[in-house]
Every structure is written in structure tokens, then in C-alpha cells.
Amino acid sequence: MSSLDPIHGGELSPELETALDSCVKVFMLQGFEHATLEDLANASGTSKDFLEEHFATKEQFCAAALRWYFTKFYRQLRSVLALHSELYPAVEAVLYEFIELSREQYTAGTALRFHTLMDIVELDEELSAELRALKVEGMDHFTSKFTQCKGELHDHEEALALAQYYATVFEGLSVMVQHGMSHNDLYKMASLSLEVLSNHLRKAN
Amino acid sequence: MTARDSIPDDPPEKxxxxxxKCVRVFLLKGYKSCTMDDIAQAAGCEPDWLKERYPTKSELTAAALRWYYIKYSSNIRSELAIHQDIYAAMEATLFAFIDICFDQLETGRGLFVRTFIDISNVDDTVLQAYQELQDGWEAQILEKFSLCRSELKNPEDAEILACYVITVIEGLYELVKLGKSREVMYKVAILSLNVIETKLKYGQPDRHSG
Structure with missing residues (x-):
């Protein structure tokens, strides 16, 4: 059994999800260099044996936490994207789904410290590469939707830039959720951003 | 003399x-576990010099957070003052923001604001500094939209458009961290301005030069 199996496919038990979040807090307070699997076990209310069974090292733990975080989001967003063949309804649905997922994590109190985890992994070469690969993988899928639907745009060459713009909007929304922006305002942000796509669609759309 | 007062007296580069360096030390050694000596060693300065200016980690972290915010907001404040109309002001603001992010990276600095914010969740001194700074930063953008309200088809859109620009700025920061090029970010900024353009009474001349 691979050490990453517990989170394969983005599925994770609520216990392990809480454990992962507690562990990121340990990294923040104790430091990545100093934290041991024992510290992580104490913080998460699990046993050292349990963690060692799943993660051989704290680097593997970080990689797993990152994969969990991104897989959970991207898998859900991919399935929403696949439901819509036209670009506008697809982007609209993904924006709304993204808001809901981000708010769920905010309300549950998890993922608040994932920015710190991401800054930690940036200081480790292998983990940094893993983080970029995960983000690029998620981004590529979204970009490919714009490329597939470029025929719907006035200017086909705008497809990539529009995809990057929406990636920016997703990141911005994620931060605004953490800043406590209201549900209503988050939806207004999504609606405003959709005007950009609307202005780039051919009239027939 | 407070930690905040000491900043202007010291060389900005130092x-x-x-x-x-203090953020890197926090991340590797831990915010709770690291010492001021660890930070002084990483930054290449004397521990006594550091402690004289920032007696505690909380004060150092709050000062660092303040430094980052002031760095960004002073540039943006001047852009907002130079450009009278809202479109030009926001275009200049977004471009200035992108440039500051890239300048940070090109001089070997990290983009660590999020970690500071996460630390604020476990340190009340840092939390207070963060809340004041974030409010001040958002107020700058909001104030400009309020001043230019009459340029909008619907003047009541001023507040929500200010929130939109702040959302875009937060997103730009993350994409720069992800390694997108300056040109891509300029292009994204121009696309984002499309929203403001459609809300203006009289539209905008073709001024997109990138």
C-alpha cells in the first residue's frame, strides 16, 4: 500500500482531514525543520504509529496534504466543467462551485493554513516541484476547456488569456472567502467576472 | 521609541x-520555536541590534507585515493620486501592483504575505496590525471609486467594483507566485478592467498599450 493511498482520489475521512489541518498548524508553530511525526501525531490526536503507517516522512506528509487539498478541489471542479459543453455556462458553474467549496472549507475551519503550507513547501525543492505540478495540472484542465471552446470567442487567440484571467479570479475569490466576504458579494464578484467572458463571446452565443 | 518608529532610520535594504529572512526562519524553525538569534543569524545582523529595534517576535512580525503593506500601498497611493479617472487609476494600480510583485521576486525576496496572515491567527499583536493594514489598503481603492462615482452608469456600483478590483489584486498576487510571466499578468489585468469599462457612462478610449 502506498503511503499516499489514504487520500487517493481526493477522498479523505473527516478524522484525517482534521489531522492534516492540525499538522499544518504544528509546522507553523514548531517549524518544518523541527516538527516530528510525533509532534504531528500529538497535535492531530492520532498515534505516531497511525501517521507512520501512512506517511514515512514529514515531506511525504506535506506532499500528501497538498495532493489532498488540490485533488479535492480540482476533481469537483472538473466534474462540473464536464457537465457543460458551452464555455459560458461551464465557467459560470465552475465559479459558483468554487465559491461553495471554498466557503465549506472556511466554515469548517480547515484550509485556512494552506497558504502557509504552500510557503513551506516552496522552501523544499522537491515539494515545490510537486506543488507547481499540482497547480499546473488543475490549471491545464481548465485552460483546455477554453481551447476546446475557442470557436465561441470573437478572437480565438484570447482563449489562453481568458483562462488565466479566470485562474486569477479563482485565486482572488479564495482569498476573499478567507477575508470573510459575504456569500452574496462573492456571487457578485463571479457575476462581474463573467461580463469579461460575455464581452468576448461571438454575438451568436 | 517603538519598533515602527525605528524603520525609517535604518537602511531600507537591511x-x-x-x-x-524572518519569514523563512518562521517557516523552517517555527514561529513559536525560533528565537530572535535565529532570525538575526539568517539575516546577517547582530542579535542585539535586532532586539533593540524589535524586542519580541510579535513586534518584528507586525513590523514586517506593516513594511510589506506600506511598500505596496505607497506606490498604489501615488498612482491613484496621479490618475483622475477611475479606469486610468485602476489600470495604473494593477500594473503597479504587478511590477512590485515582480520586483520583489527579482531581488530574491519572497511573496510571503499569506504566511504573515496565517501567523496573525495565532498572535493577537500581528492580528491587530493585519486588520488595520488590510482595512487601510481596501479603503484606498474604495475611496477612489467613491470619488469617481459620477463616472459610472450606476453610481451605486462604486463599492462592489472596488471589491472586484481588490479580488483581482489578490488573485494577481497568487498567480505571480505561481510563476506566470509579467506579460501574462499585464494581459490578465487588462482583461479584468473590461468589467470597469462596461460600467462607465462614456466608455474609454482605446488606451490599452500593455
């Missing part, structure tokens, strides 16, 4: 080096 202060910025300390603020950049």
Missing part, C-alpha cells in the same frame, strides 16, 4: 532583508 530592513527588508530582515523581514524577508
Amino acid at each position: 530592513v527588508e532583508e530582515i523581514f524577508d
Whole structure:
């Protein structure tokens, strides 16, 4: 059994999800260099044996936490994207789904410290590469939707830039959720951003 | 003399080096576990010099957070003052923001604001500094939209458009961290301005030069 199996496919038990979040807090307070699997076990209310069974090292733990975080989001967003063949309804649905997922994590109190985890992994070469690969993988899928639907745009060459713009909007929304922006305002942000796509669609759309 | 007062007296490069290194030390050694000596060693300065200016980690972290916010907001404040109309002001603001992010990276500094914010969740001194700074930063954008309200088809859109620009700025920061090029970010900024353009009474001349 691979050490990453517990989170394969983005599925994770609520216990392990809480454990992962507690562990990121340990990294923040104790430091990545100093934290041991024992510290992580104490913080998460699990046993050292349990963690060692799943993660051989704290680097593997970080990689797993990152994969969990991104897989959970991207898998859900991919399935929403696949439901819509036209670009506008697809982007609209993904924006709304993204808001809901981000708010769920905010309300549950998890993922608040994932920015710190991401800054930690940036200081480790292998983990940094893993983080970029995960983000690029998620981004590529979204970009490919714009490329597939470029025929719907006035200017086909705008497809990539529009995809990057929406990636920016997703990141911005994620931060605004953490800043406590209201549900209503988050939806207004999504609606405003959709005007950009609307202005780039051919009239027939 | 407070930690905040001491900043202007010291060479900016030295202060910025300390603020950049302290985050790296926090991440590797832990915010709770690290000592001021660890930070001084990483930043290449004397521990006594550091402690004289920032007696505690909380004060150092709050000062570092303040430094980052002031760095961004002073540039943006001047752009907002130079450009009278809202479109030009926001275009200049977004471009200035992108440039500051890239300047940070090109001088070997990290983009660590999120970690500071996460630390604010476990340190009340840092939390207070963060809340004041974030409110001040958002107020700058909001104030400009309020001043230019009459340029909008619907003047009541001023507040929500200010929130939109702040959302875009937060997103730009993350994409720069992800390694997108400056040109891509300029292009994204121009696309984002499309929203403001459609809300203006009289539209905008073709001024997109990138």
C-alpha cells in the first residue's frame, strides 16, 4: 500500500482531514525543520504509529496534504466543467462551485493554513516541484476547456488569456472567502467576472 | 521609541532583508520555536541590534507585515493620486501592483504575505496590525471609486467594483507566485478592467498599450 493511498482520489475521512489541518498548524508553530511525526501525531490526536503507517516522512506528509487539498478541489471542479459543453455556462458553474467549496472549507475551519503550507513547501525543492505540478495540472484542465471552446470567442487567440484571467479570479475569490466576504458579494464578484467572458463571446452565443 | 518608529532610520535594504529572512526562519524553525538569534543569524545582523529595534517576535512580525503593506500601498497611493479617472487609476494600480510583485521576486525576496496572515491567527499583536493594514489598503481603492462615482452608469456600483478590483489584486498576487510571466499578468489585468469599462457612462478610449 502506498503511503499516499489514504487520500487517493481526493477522498479523505473527516478524522484525517482534521489531522492534516492540525499538522499544518504544528509546522507553523514548531517549524518544518523541527516538527516530528510525533509532534504531528500529538497535535492531530492520532498515534505516531497511525501517521507512520501512512506517511514515512514529514515531506511525504506535506506532499500528501497538498495532493489532498488540490485533488479535492480540482476533481469537483472538473466534474462540473464536464457537465457543460458551452464555455459560458461551464465557467459560470465552475465559479459558483468554487465559491461553495471554498466557503465549506472556511466554515469548517480547515484550509485556512494552506497558504502557509504552500510557503513551506516552496522552501523544499522537491515539494515545490510537486506543488507547481499540482497547480499546473488543475490549471491545464481548465485552460483546455477554453481551447476546446475557442470557436465561441470573437478572437480565438484570447482563449489562453481568458483562462488565466479566470485562474486569477479563482485565486482572488479564495482569498476573499478567507477575508470573510459575504456569500452574496462573492456571487457578485463571479457575476462581474463573467461580463469579461460575455464581452468576448461571438454575438451568436 | 517603538519598533515602527525605528524603520525609517535604518537602511531600507537591511530592513527588508530582515523581514524577508524572518519569514523563512518562521517557516523552517517555527514561529513559536525560533528565537530572535535565529532570525538575526539568517539575516546577517547582530542579535542585539535586532532586539533593540524589535524586542519580541510579535513586534518584528507586525513590523514586517506593516513594511510589506506600506511598500505596496505607497506606490498604489501615488498612482491613484496621479490618475483622475477611475479606469486610468485602476489600470495604473494593477500594473503597479504587478511590477512590485515582480520586483520583489527579482531581488530574491519572497511573496510571503499569506504566511504573515496565517501567523496573525495565532498572535493577537500581528492580528491587530493585519486588520488595520488590510482595512487601510481596501479603503484606498474604495475611496477612489467613491470619488469617481459620477463616472459610472450606476453610481451605486462604486463599492462592489472596488471589491472586484481588490479580488483581482489578490488573485494577481497568487498567480505571480505561481510563476506566470509579467506579460501574462499585464494581459490578465487588462482583461479584468473590461468589467470597469462596461460600467462607465462614456466608455474609454482605446488606451490599452500593455
